[in-house]
Amino acid sequence: MPSGKTHDRVTVWLTPWVGLGAMLVTERWLYTSLVVMGFVFAGFMFGPDLDIHSVQTKRWGRMGWLWWPYRRRVRHRSWLSHGFLAGSIGRCLYLLVAILLLILFGLQITNTAGHTTVTWNDLGRMTGQILVDYWRLWVAIAIGIELGAMSHYTADEWVSSWKRARRSAVPKKRRSRKRRRR
Ligand SMILES: [Zn+2]
Structure with a gap:
């Protein structure tokens, strides 16, 4: 498995190419x-290695605890974190639910204090609206x-x-050296 630094380097090298490709396809800044x-x-911080205590997890700083349940539930390098599409969809849904729960928690406090009157239904409707209106x-x-x-997972692979x-090549080399000595 490549180190966090290698993954960072891959991201830095590929960013201009991703930008170029996106510009060619969309023609919109x-x-x-x-x-x-x-x-x-x-x-840098939302990749497959959130399934372990990695550099990516550390970059969430004080919000790192958010990924604790994810780390506990998802096995490292399983299809749930490192799978094509599945990994990203899973993390996006996980983050969306976590954010909604945090907002709900905050609203519960402000509702109880009488500062707001937003219900769960209102929140659901607003989230749906934002997702639909700005889908592009x-x-x-x-x-x-x-x-x-x-x-990330291509570099892992x-x-x-x-x-x-390399591991399977090393014993072969040793074997041939022995043969030559004989
Ligand atoms: Zn990985």
Whole structure:
């Protein structure tokens, strides 16, 4: 498995290319910047390695506890965190639910104190509205996030298969050296 630093480097190297690709496809600065933002966000702190106590988890700082249940439930490098689309969809839903729960908790306090009168239904309706009205922007961010995750698990795969190949090559070399000595 590559280190956090290697994953960071991959993100830095690929960011301009992702930006270029997004610009060629969308021809719009707004969508391009959202794809790039999603890519960088996924590369540095919203990637598959949130399933362990990684650099990505540490970057959430004081909000790192948010990912504790995720870490407990999702096995490292399973399809739930490192799978194509499934990993990103799972993390997006997880974050959405976590944010909604936090808002609900805050609203419960302000409702009880008599400062607001927002119900669960209101919150659900508002969230749905925001998701539907700005769907293009969310799709651009989601594509960026999935590209970031893809760069991560592809690097994981490459490094793992390179290590496997090296491990199986080393004994062969030793064997041939022994033969030569004989
Ligand atoms: Zn990983």
